Amino acid sequence: MSTFSGLNTTSKALAAAQRAMEVTGQNIANANTTGYTRQRVELTSAAITETGRNARRDVPGSGVDVVGIDRVTDAFVDATRRQDVALSAEAGTASTIWTTVEGSLGEPGSGSLTSRLTDMYNSWGDLSNAQGSDAVTAARATVIARSQAVADTLSTVDGQLQGQWFGLKDQIGALAVEVNETAARIAELNTSIVSAKVQGSSANELMDKRDQFVSRLAELTGAHVVQRDLGTVDVYIGNATLVSGAIAETFSVTGAGVTFQQVKGGTGEQVGVQIGKTTVAPASGKLKALLEGVNSTLPGVARRLDEVATTIADQVNANYAGGTTPFFSATPADPSSRGPASSLKVLVTGTSDAEFQDSSAGSVDRASAKAIARLPETDGSPSKVWRGSVTAIATASQAAENRAAMAADVALKSDAARESVSGVSIDEEMTNLVAFQHAYAAAARVFTAIDEALDILINRTGA
Template sequence: MSSFASLGIAAKGLVAAQRAMEITGQNISNINTEGYSRQRVEQTEAVVSPNGRFGVKNASGQGVEITGITRITDTFVNATARQDQATAAQLTQSDQVWNQVETNLGEPGTQSLSARMTANWNAWSALGSATGATAVASAKASVVATSGAVAEKLKSLDSAVAQQWGGLTDQAGAVTKQANELVGQIGELNLAILQVKNSGASPNEIMDQRDLKVAQLTKLTGARVTDRPDGMVDLYVGNASVLSGTNAKAMSVTTSDTSPAAAAAMSGFDKAKAGYTTWAVKVDGMTVQPDSGQLRGVLDGINVTLPGVGNQYDQAAVTLKNQVNAVYGTANGGAAGDFYSFTQTAGAPATAQGAAQGAAASLKVVPTSATLADSSDAGSVSRDVAAKVGVLGEATDGPSVAWRGTVVSIASAAQSADLRSTLADDVASRSAARRESVSGVNLDEEMTNLVSYQHAYAGAARVLTAMDQALETLIRGTGRVGL
């Protein structure tokens, strides 16, 4: 091998060390860049062929060759981290829904339904033992007032959950819009990666940007990712494709309405409580349900959680009405009529649960303090009916006990949602840390590499200097014989 070839070997060493230092600098400068994956220069020894016209035997080789720049990632670790983030987002959304329900419930509290029901039973009991015209009149006014407060609280609870449901439907549209924007951006990055790869350059930085967008999309929709041989990715939400290479398909939130004509006047929330409507994602005419992600949590709140809570409020109103009316109806020889009434939701299904729909929103007190009956005999002043209504608060199957069961059910569901969310967040954090341990930049490691590459560069430079001096000696010190 000629001395000039040795210069080439040294020059290749300089280039390789310089490129390695550049990549190390790239890693260090992006240590705080979200989604950045550290890179590494791949190099191999250049071998001289011993065969052929220009073959050289017993040669040391032709130095070093850079074969590429590797992006340090683990497909399985990344997929696990994305899925764990999607699950955490779904459960966090569910936790937020239940937390708001529990907050609106206001139990325990001085203005809670439990407190108002207790005050109402006390008012009935006070009427049952009242004597004297003034005391009776005051007790009757208290019964009507506290009963009205109970009805108003149920109406307030129903209104709060209906407003929360409406807010979730708006949120579903907003999340879907954001997801569509991300799909479009990922499609554009797919195209950029393909173009860069076809040019022979490295698309590592663009792939990092795309993976960050994919992670954001997965957190929203639980999207699944499939890698393609050309460097692009395909995306699926549920069982529908939302991105194939650069071809993006828009998602939309739609409702399926199976309500009869008689239910035309029902609100969207009433239809949800009746089971007439289901909200879902539609892609290219196909109805899908996201596997996880924030959007799944929103849809679960719209389709399951809040309609179920609304039905519980309606059932509480029905229980209160039925049990109070059953006792109150015995007053005046059975001619007292109803104490509570409500308007059945038009078009609601004729089922045990459906019959309750509209009760919480329309529950009202029928008699006034002047027309309120309190005794089984119209001519009696025993106030036995009032006393019997008063002890409903202590009955094991009374309205208060039934309501406490509802409160416990909601509190238990909220606590469970909070626990699941906390555990999912912990799992997601561990997955993110695992991904960071693989792809993240370690400053100590990079500084160690930088010193190593610096020494390699200095060594290659020293070889180049030595070969240059040898050639200079050869050229200047020869060719003088015979002069």
């Protein structure tokens, strides 16, 4: 091996140190860039090129070769982070839905259904004790007003639940649009990554962008990925393929024409999603929580509200006028668009003896008023049914909030784990920069030493 080979070895060392400093500078420049993955120069010692009978054993290697620039990642850590972020998004969305439902009830409060029911039964008690025509007339008017207030409160809460249901349904549609856009970008980046790899250039930044879209898709749908050749990924939701290489399938919402009453009625009609023609069920993510809110949570609360409305009508009617004349009506004129909660109304509008029948026939014993005033004390009364419903909703809301807080903590830990592997540490990069700078300076000194030796050999030997 000649002295000129030493120059070649040294030039490789200079090039390797220079490339390492460039990569370190790239890391430092992107220390605060969201989604950036730390890069590292992969170096390997170059093999000796001398072979055959005349090969010498007392020579060094051929220097260093730059193999490539790798992204510092851990597939397991990345997959765990995507899963934890999806679970956190699901739990957070579910908690928001339950909190909104609980807020729409207004419990406890002066305008809540519990308060309205108490006022209504108290008014029946006042009527049962009223003496004199003026007092009776005033008590009957109060009964009608407070009973109608109960009906109005039920209708208001039911209307709020319907409004929330349509809001969640709209969110699902908006998420479907975002999922399609994100899937298309992943497919495009897969194509760009393959092109870069084939041409021999670095695709690291393209892969960083692609992984950000994958993470967003996981947050929305709980999607998982499978690594393929040349750095591409396939994306799955459930068992259906959303992205395969350069191809992105269509993600759509089913049941666009389904109504709130149909879902609440349990007719089998529900809102769902599909990829192509395949129905899928997201394993986690924001979309799963929204689908559960639309198909289960809100319809379930609305059914409880309908149950209370029906119970109020049935129990009051059974005790009013001996059960011969209804006081309430909870039958919707159009069951396809309204339920008992939004249809409850007071049928009695007048306070005369002919219109308001609160006593046994031929007497003024106020028997009906007394019986209705005692309803809250009976098993299965509307007040007890509703209190049980409110307690169950509050418990579910608190549980959802606890799950959301726990899932958020886990997601933060997963983010920290990912940062510890793939994130940029300024201190570490500064240390590397100094080391590579010294390596470059040392290689340059070797270059100078060889140059001086050659100068002596060529220009001064024999002088």
